[in-house]
Amino acid sequence: MLKVINHTACLVLLLLACSVAEAADMGGTIEALADGKRINFPLLKTEMLAKVKGDLVTVTVKQTFTNPTDKPLHATYLFPLNQDAAVHKMVMEVGDERVEAKIQRIEEAKATFEHAKQQGKAAALLTEHRPNMFTQDIANLMPKLPVQVTLTYSQTLPKVDGHYELVLPLVVGPRYQTAGAGIPPTPTAKVDSKTTYGQWEVEDLPAYPVVAGAGLNSPEIIDKDRVAIRVELDGGLPISELSSKTHVIAEENISENQRVVQLAKGKTIDNKDFVLRYRLSGNNTQAGLLAHQDERGGFFSVQLEPPAVPAVKDIAAREMVFVLDTSGSMDGEPIAASKQFMTHALHNLHPNDYFRIIHFSNNAEEFTAQPVAATPENIKQGLFYVDALTADGGTEIPTAIEQAFGKPAQQGTLRMVVFLTDGYIGNEAEVLTQIAEKISDARIYALGVGTSVNRFLLEEIAIKGRGFARFIDPTEKADDVAIKLASKLESPVLTDITVDWGDLQVSDISPSKIPDLFAGGAVRIQGKYQQSGQHTIKVSGLVNGRKAELPITVNLPANADINSSKHDDPIPVIWARSQIADAMRQINTPSYMRPEGIAENDLKDKVTKLGLDFSLTTQWTAFVAVSQKIVNQHPEQAEHSNVPLPMVKGVTEEAYGESQQLAATQPMMTAQHFSGGATPEPSTIAGLMVMAAIGAWTVYRRKKHGMGYVGR
Template sequence: MTQTIEQQPGGLYVETPDRQKIAFPLKHTEVQAKVAGNISRVEVTQTFENPFTTTLEAVYIFPLPDEAAVDDMLIRIGDRTIKGSIKKRQEAQQIYEQAKQQGRTAGLLEQERDNIFTQSLANIKPGEEIDVIIRYSDSLKFEAGNYEFVFPMVVGPRYIPGTTIEGNTTGGGSAAAPMTLNQDTDLVPDASRLNAPILPSGTRSRHDINVNVEIDAGVAIRDVRSPSHQIQVTHEEQIVRVKLADGDTISNKDLILRYQVTGDRTQTTVLTQADEKGGHFAVYLIPAIAYQPNQKIGKDVVFLIDTSGSQAGAPLMQCQELMRRFINELNPDDTFSIIDFANTTQQLSPVPLANTPHNRSLAIQYINKLNAGGGTELLRGIRAVLNFPVTDPGRLRSIVLLTDGYIGNENQILAEVQRHLKSGNRLYSFGAGSSVNRFLLNRIAEIGRGISRIIRHDEPTDEVVEKFFRQINNPVLANINLQWEGDGESPTIYPSTPPDLFAEQPLVLFGRKQDCRAGKLHVTGVAAGGTRYQQTFNLNFQETGNPAIAQLWGRSRIKDLMNRMVSGDTKAGVEAVTDTALTYQLLSQYTAFVAVSDDVRVDPTDASVSVQVPVEMPEGVSYEGIFGNVAYNSAPAIARAASDPPEFLQRRKVNYSATVRPAPMSPSSPASAMESSDEFDITLINPGLMFEDDEQLQAPNPQRPGIPPARRSPGMSSVPRLQVISATGLDNSAIALLTQHLESIQLAAGVSGDLVFELQVSKGRVRQVVLDEQASSVKEQTVIEAIRRALLIWRPMPSITSTVVVTLRIQP
């Protein structure tokens, strides 16, 4: 049982009798998953309860699988269920805010990243419970007969680089507390929406989780196991049921469930479905190609290892163990080097080293001396490894990245790899930890034409390393081509460019044929040794198929479109993603689910409290590594005053995540009362890690790609000028301020032409910058990125809430 709200200087919390658990709105999460063959259907029920004596808004940042097709959201109040509607994101936010102000109970589900989501729930009555139900489909990861089901439970702390956008608050529909220090930046303009407050060490919330998974693979299932959790397994013919053991219900690590199936069906699976949107299909193919396990191919391997603070302790030790095994498993003719990064980069050698006993010994010594600390400046590491010298052009370069991926600027990293990874080179990713950023690790490997591997910080490494080298030594199918034979139009298939396959790696394709006419899909490629490979699939679309196939095609299309926009939003891309998401009722970064009660449930003039739900630190991640040498064990830690933070917290970002809003003053209230402040803040540890002395926060440098250059010096007549030609939605004074702001951008000589941007402006912030590619003649990405970042940090008048179309001209 909870007790009363405590209000102290700088703090608001509800104390439980044991003084170790903090009563916050999220009470319980229930997960029900059904796995049929290669596809899972998952229902997540989040139970929120108002433990306070006043009306509550709860805001919860949480993860889901990075390729989940989220297609349903409901809120349940007592015996009433309100179905959410998919809307354009801004429209959904407006509906939510209006409902909140009217006193209606409302839920808003938004996507921040492919694997990070925000659930906002407004106007929960004191003592009331409300359920939010989220449903999604996902495609299981598998190799040969080994399947893996993953349910992530907590978002790890994200490092935030870039130039601060001052005075920001959380955007969108979540009315969480002001982000005093965990601020948005030009590189991560939504940083304040990525990092939930983290409970101090030694305390935990009452939130627990229960997971039930039902597996029907169509064939016998064996060796059901979890490296992450204690589980209970029951068998009923070909159906297996798995649930978490009672003692393992803290939501601080990914649930990883693995099992094996037997039979020929593990080789090829074809699923079809038809509805009013057309015929959809999924192909799961593991080419039955013999390969030589002892085949040795001379490689040049460059290892890039993350030594930032979040890797401190068990994650770094696991990466070091991986690295030692990597070095010892290299082929005799391989060359190698090691680069490590945090705030800066270091390297074992300036050029690749031959695989000799002496050099291996040097490498092991180097690995053993690595220490974790500092920020995750992954961009530095990626640039260092992409530009690392090549001494033998005949060798295939393999880059192996080891990181937890705890960053907020994922797209900047993906864009760097997309632009600069040399043809023929490959990038592989390894994540070591309990709750790593699977979105980044999976996507960087896809763009890098490699494979990704996730290993817990406490798992054995020998089998993982052995399998990795077996695969990269034996690429089995390259130059994959898809051809359609049949009447009518050809299907649209994703991925649009199928990847090369490695030993035991599946080819997974999702397709749509709008006319639903049957035909044949030919998959061809070149196998190891130059042998031509072909497999043909007969596709007939039936309305009785699994509806998840259509949703997964829509999700695959959105993923493909988003991969094309890692350098920044474009008008055509945003419209295509939005249209697909609305057609297939899918959550995306440009759509959101909103549900609103018909009746007014609270008096909107009454006082209310808005709380951002705190989360556990991911298992195995060091508090000291994230926050430095600061003690967090004194009770009640949740109510720590913010008036005198230690020097470390003055430099790193802390989130004050709950605000009490008093009832509105009447016009007759005395002026002294109206001027008083009745805000109380919960001070929680927030991991929006940023260093004020980081190079990226210093004076901008026009020579560094993507960094807004400094103001032009007088007399630089050869440097092009940037002019605001028009700005629909702004008056003359606002245009003048924008023009003055953009004067700080210095452009390289030789660039000229027009750029057209659409800006979403509200509450004194530019919320989104979208490039109209068709209307723009400037194509240089570094110039576009510099202007985009300058626009993001422009501070328009708070009264401006509109879509602003800005036309800029660059001329000598």
């Protein structure tokens, strides 16, 4: 692995007592010294409130930014949201002002923000870089004047192995930027942040911020209590098996249908994702309907569950291809969990199976030149091979995809590819396009290994691969996941799903191609309708080659509901988000494989219009809020700084050398227009120096009555 050591930067990270009352509750001042220049870091507290009704959730995320110094700051915070989140509202509060943000085209929003910054006004800009990666920029964050930004998003909750699952991502892991195909030649002159080289459009990833704890013994050095979480759950049916394997929770039983869940200790450090799972007892229906109508039209969402049929006794021969990420970010707990998974996965193979083992970091290597039969001796040798693997280097997923699909499948077998990775890359679009081109008749099952993985990439890989995604927390028993995977691969799959809408006139259905339906899961179909009242639709599919049908009677809201003009119902924005996701998947598909050969610019225009019409963040729309009052009389004196992040739990410090440096300094190559942040301002360069010398930090904590040595 590339070790990033910058001997020209002398860095000292200091944790100092706050100089103002407002900052006293925020955990102290954090600053660094780079070549004698002091870099001040803004402080952050986050409160999350999730209100769940059945399988719908609306989440408010309240971010409070505080400047503990005596000089104005411009702040940038890199943070995650759920990849399915429809972010439809943002409010900024500063002093006695409350400003509701406006949705604008990304270029207009950035211009609005920059103008406010130069005027000395407080401003907030929310930019979506990926469906699960955002930045919040704060202009003119003044001493003794906190800025509070509240985001609101809605989503449906997926059903995973029979449980509904609420995932609140809390930290963005390091991103490795591939050095693979598509890197343009080095330009001799300065270029804009979007410069076309051949088929690739180059855009910058947001600069990865300082990570407290990388190179240190104590990852909690910034603040152990940055996040508070509260979940108000109304299942509509009796709730059972409520649990979280990621955090210790306190549960309040309101009724058999209602629970309130909070963190047992009130607050936590934001170094791993929060996951809550539950069942709804007595919910034996195989289809459910949600619908809403207002002046924008009628919107519906139908959830389908698979039919209960016996497992297949005679399993067809399979070529099982296990692809293991052995890059530096997988070092420690993740690679150990992957090895534990492989032990049980190989032992669960059938005698008529063949298997391959591929591992990748800077390049891809394979256990054997050809697939081998799943004999006891071959399995034993495969386990020896896996046990000897170490995690080091970059995350060149394209090389692994080429290795996995570059040769024909073993004759007479169905190829099934199991990916084990944290997904810490910046070239998601390239990977998804490559899979669409290479997959043929194979299936891909994506297993995210880690406490805060790139769920967006893994879910999209599974969708492209006609499989499913699962996630392995390294603190869990990976053998349980292996056993469940083996069982699910042997369970019947409902394929070739179609819907006969009967006399119901519908439009704008998503997804455009309905995915296969696995046992314990669910598929959601969303669209717009014209006629209210009762209608019968029929869902058809194949299970083990046999035709299966499910008639559904739906009752759709009448036109009278339009008079209420309520826009607080989440169904329309969730529909709009599903349309956006569907359009982005088409963008990430080679043009010759798109339905009706739709042009990329048309898809981009569709996404932008949906964002503007439904007030949603997208790759090309952003929220911006500007105060009426001027808060900084000397805006030219403000310095820019990033909110520091904690190191992801379970990820070793080695991952925060190569990954940060590459993500922060190399442009992102995509033909798919995934948006990146603007090029870092000159004042940010000192912050990047902190990243470059991250392994050489020395940490001190200064309290009100002296300074104590913490570690190094």
